[in-house]
Amino acid sequence: MQKYVIVDYQDFTPMTEAFQRLGYRVFHAAAELDDRELVDCELALFCMFKSIKQPLHSWGLTRRLNRAGVPVITWNRDGPSHKGDKAWRLWALRHFRYFNIYATHTLQDAQGFARQIVYLPNAAWDTEYHLGDATLETLRDPSRYRFDVSFYGRISAARYPEMRKRQLFFEQLAPRLEAMGIVYSFRDGSPSCAEQRALIQASRINLNYHAGCDDKYHGGNEIGREKSWGLPERCFGVPACGGFLLSDVRKHAAESFIPGVEWADFLDLDDCVAKIRYYLANFNASRAIAEAAYSRVVREHFYVNRARTLVEAARVWRDERHVMR
Template identity: 45%
Template sequence: MNCPAEPPILLDLAPKPTPLNDALAALGVEVRRSLPAPGELPAGAVAGCMMGFYDYVSRPWRAWKLKRVLGPGVPVIAWNRDAPGYLNKRPWRLALASRLEGLDIYATHAITDDWRFGKEVALLHNGANIAAYNLAGRSLESLRDEGNYRYDVTFFGAMNADRYKEYLPRERFFGALGQALESRGINYRFIDTSRTPMSVAEQVELVQTSRININYGAGCEYGAPMGYGLPERCFGIPACGGFLLSDYRLHAADAFAADEWADYTDLEQALQRIDYYLGNFAEARAIAERAYRRVLACHSYRHRAEELLALLADWRRRHGA
């Protein structure tokens, strides 16, 4: 997709810039972090206005104020990369924000329930920052050499439940998994990054020296019945050439083909899959290489920026803006 010449400006009023900002800039879009002064921009110059999703939930009336300031031709959109983390908000706030549907477009990486929050709902996955998470000078061919691996199973991520209750399920899972792997004589390493921070280079090295990279849970899913959206690691690990074994994710089928994805539903099945893929290394590498190519073809943040622009352009076309 080519970035449209008009309109070239996107307003991003979220408290923190999204990972899309650099990708949008690379596509030729000017991303502004504040509202323009009255009369500063010609009519039609703004493609859309992004606001923080939790800012919308806390103050849904702000979306209506933005639409009054920007005019009817500028869609207001929020991207929820933390679903279903909003479930810990006050129920009346969620009900009000959903009932008002103040957003023109509610984009989310996990469509999980009946909460809408916007007049239109769109699935917008997380992605891979391939400038940071990539082969790092290695080749897919070198990753086929089983002698280059130091670990059988690894995980890195926050799991300090003493400080953050939302990581309790993850802490328990990896505690039980570690005991089971030890009893099988399987080499593993689990790193709690809330206690032991890792640089990007260290993360990439661990991914590329691990036969199996596990994904389990996310802090935002605390109290939710199951996982839906794909955390960034589900794209970043394949981008590094690593083999990902993930807990079940409903939206995995929207992002990867069946032969590009490996998952499990519980601890027992995780152990079964670990045993299987350690015994079938070539098959695991074939899945990893297909996933790598899928991420590069479809799941970088440049792709997400293109999808966002397409959403906004389609909205403007349908609303005669």
């Protein structure tokens, strides 16, 4: 008999696809299943920030699912800023335990949301982020690259206030690269996945710097607070396309990659410039890291791997409560 999962999580296609690949039938709302059908439901994945907007409904839904032996999971990919959500909502999420399992991309500020905590980083959506027509061998050809350094994503602080730190960084980096004759592309906005893949594969170095979850604390963007330890999606998507990633320091990077072998990072603007110069002068070294990172992502860091982790966490929850399936 086919098993079910409920994925009511920000219309996030990668996780729906991931569970389908594991053989599950995916429902997007608990209301689609009656109590008899819930017997065959493995887990329910919800967005905590959506759930707390209807606190009484969400509380009752968790009780209903638990009675049927279904663990309720949330996955926070926005810690420790928690989307800058209202303080009372975060207090309620911690004190009323809407979730049985709290999955999070960073272990900062993770206590209180659920008894069971699971470290669950972002991943690469391999439906869209892949080698395409390129190969690791063709990416070893230095002549194929149009840019020395690139970045795409939200940059404008006028449109995205939480990106003020990122905007300042690229405003300071650009003239330093120009002075050295380094060709760069810093693109503000959200290009299509195909456009992202093309830019990644046309750039010797793909940068990662800052993320909305780093500084968007309740009360506004506060530069100087400790940034997230978690890895943004591009830290997996770039290597999935065969690109070389140079990232700002992320504490959880060592959980997913071997530093210096599968991962390269920088401390600040000066170190970023120094690392750019180094890897442009040592192209083979950058490609060795890129290929090692690609292999690691393909083995361990697709969303189907994250879905398996959640299925296992749900099994542990049921075993502790002697729930038979």
